[in-house]
Amino acid sequence: MTKQFSISGQHYLFDVQTFAQVVLSAGGDAYHYALYDRTTQGVIDDVVSGLSDVGVIMQTSLTADALNDTLAAAGLEFHKLTESAPRVALPTAHPLVNAKSLTLDQLSDYPYIYFSQGPNSPEHLYEEALAGVPREKSIACTDRASLSELIVALNGYTVTSGILVGISDGSLLTTVPLDADVKLYLGYVTQAGKTLSDLEAAFVEKLAKNLERYARF
Structure with missing residues (x-):
């Protein structure tokens, strides 16, 4: 059976590295995976349409409320993994x-x-x-x-x-x-109430570890 797994993210490399690590770990004789670099709206659109299973985005403490409202209106929810x-x-x-x-x-x-x-x-x-x-x-x-x-x-x-x-x-x-009173919230987006598949859960777990490793304060 061909494995399928797709991620959309903003222009960060931590999701690229995490994606590669999960692909290497999953292995398999047949698979079709996809990784898309998108604008924030592009990430939202991909997850809403089902083109991507998970979206990787950053919020800030100044924009989180407005962005979460946008996500909720699209039937999505943000899951924070770490702050930076x-x-x-x-x-x-x-x-x-x-x-x-x-x-x-x-x-x-x-x-x-x-x-x-x-x-x-x-x-x-x-x-x-x-x-x-x-x-x-x-x-x-x-x-x-x-x-x-x-x-x-x-x-x-x-x-x-x-x-x-x-x-x-x-x-x-x-x-x-940067001398500024603002925090960054790094995490992922899914359709509201979604249960993660094994590959998706592996990606999120690895992403959390990578973010904790590299996050700087």
């Missing part, structure tokens, strides 16, 4: 890289690189904490590789959980704590 603190991702050669912490005011001269959520998207769908703060210089992109390359090439920055950079970008980027 926002960090500024910078090139290793950036002038501010040795700061103990940074404010958004200190970063105002540098371009802010972020993941586009589409035109007129509300703040609670953005993947970055404090996405609604006005910036004089900002650049939208749609994939992880572009975001990392633009940060390095333009001496820019983004706001992240720190988990993205800690796993994926090696010596190219580093992170500095």
Whole structure:
């Protein structure tokens, strides 16, 4: 019997690594798995339609209520696995890289690189904490590789959980704590009342362990 399993997630790498670990562990002679990088609305749409079994997203303490309302209206629910603190991702050669912490005011001269959520998207769908703060210089992109390359090439920055950079970008980027009164909630989305299959439960269990391992405060 062919195994099937699909995940949709925002632009983080911890779900990619977790997905790979589960596939390797599950093995099998025949399977069809899928992993989709999406906007937040794309994750919601995939889980609602059944294209994906589980969605991986981040909320912030400022946007959680609005995002949970959106999820509930779509028949979905968010399951928090861990909390983290926002960090500024910078090139290793950036002038501010040795700061103990940074404010958004200190970063105002540098371009802010972020993941586009589409035109007129509300703040609670953005993947970055404090996405609604006005910036004089900002650049939208749609994939992880572009975001990392633009940060390095333009001496820019983004706001992240720190988990993205800690796993994926090696010596190219580093992170500095962001001085802001906001928390990040990392977890997964399912259809309301859904019972997880064995593969889905294995993914969630591994995801929780990976998030706890890499979460930074």
